[in-house]
Amino acid sequence: MTDTQPQSHPRGDDGRRLTPKERMTNLGIDVVLFTFGLLMILPLVLLVANAFKTPQEMLSWPPTIIPSNPTLDNFSAVLAETPLLTWIFNSLAFALCSAVAILITSTIAGYVLAKFPSKTMGAIFAVILATAIVPFEVYMIPLYFAAQSLGILNSLWGLLLGYLVMSFGIFLIRQNVIQTIPDELLEAARIDGAGEIWIFIRIVLPLLRGALGALFVLAFFQAWTAFAWPLIVATTSSSYTIEVGLALFQTGFTVDLGRLSAASAIVLVPSVVLFLILRKNFVQGMASTGLKE
Template sequence: MKEYSPIWLRILKHGLLLLGCVIMVLPFIWMLSTSLKIPSEVLSWPPQLIPKTFTMQNYVEVFETAPFLKFFLNSLTMSVISTICILLTSTIAGYVFGKFNFPGKNFLFVLTLATSMVPLEVYMIPLYMQMVKLSWVNTFMGLVAPYLIMSYGIFFMRQNIMASIPDDLLDAARIDGAGEARIFFTVVAPMLSGPSGALAIFAFQQTWAAFIWPLIVTSTRDLWTMELGLGMFQYRFTVDLGPINAGSMLSVLPVLIVFLFLRKKIVRGITLTGMKS
């Protein structure tokens, strides 16, 4: 689209947008700044954006008071396993729903679609009771169980498979004598790298940010995730602002780094779920 507007309007526009950017970024800068300050400077008035004395002491203290490395590894393991399972289950179910006919198919598909809008908060109590029955409370299985599947992922993969994989291709592979499982792994799956990447990013981000489920299903800190660990840490050490902000930085930093490298893919991955297919 061409710019029709006069120069002063363009300056005003960029001025507004830049002001917005400052508001978006300032909390992160403030977090970083606080995490690098010595205690006396954290509580100084007027607040200083750039610390006078830089210190890494807060980061040391975070690792001393709480096992943040453990939290980080827990989050990572949980998110990776969840992402792999969601990709696998979504692709398989999407493929079966999209390319095969079997009795009960429509019923099952509608059921999948209908539950996609029900949030975990609605059914977390019975889910927790099931975990109690299986003795999965405060275990890794219990932690990751709700994140092994994503209704929306199934729907999303089905749309992509129906749009991008022709039936003729599958029939050709069948005539060549390929078994169904082989067709799925060697013909179908490789053609879905684009949508798989987008779904993977969305799944990973969703599991990484999980809070209420880890909060209720874990009871000892060796199973806490980064999010929960930080939430509990700030709950108990609420006056130590330096270490708390250092802990926040540790939780934000990996996400920011990955985001800056994969910006386009991530934006697509996270908004795709909002868009029509």
């Protein structure tokens, strides 16, 4: 890499040739970034590697990076001993439903707040913005009692209760509607006799595709990594999400690190793959949280 790399992009942004010194600097930066990137994912790589280790190797010193006798025992043991697949399914169902719910609530509210301005709507928007900064952990306890009185603890509905709306999502969609959908377009459709619902579904939604994709990924991963809320709402093994299931599993008695790592790897791999697929959407979604401040 060191010998051939510099020739592949010898020109700077402005098209001028880079001096040798600049090329060296770029190479240095590449090395730094590459090393740092590897270090960032190293813990996860180690975890996956541990999943393939035998109990003896797990306890050996110094620790090995690559398993010397890779085994699948940890995977089969953990799948046999814990309802891991149920937990993954619960997490997936929770994350998907939450993302859909947030998409629906945010799109409707964002669109209405953007395109039907009035004093009332202004006030509603102000309230939504104000609650956006209140951390979930602050009102989690009263919400728990709300779920209890609805009788939806230990169920998907109970998990969802905390994740039906997202203040930031409403905000995001509202900004996007203002920026990408001109009033004239809506007026023209109305003059053509289109109903409000038709306009919303046929004109507004398609134009918001990018923002909706971003919000979907954002909401999905928010629910996927939720911890404190599922921990109190789900108290039976069959209703745990993967985060809760694993956290409780690791306090177990006969649990060894190899099995824990196997369980973790089973969870990590799909979420990393999913992220890689949705990366573009996600980056866009996350980035827009910063831009509009």
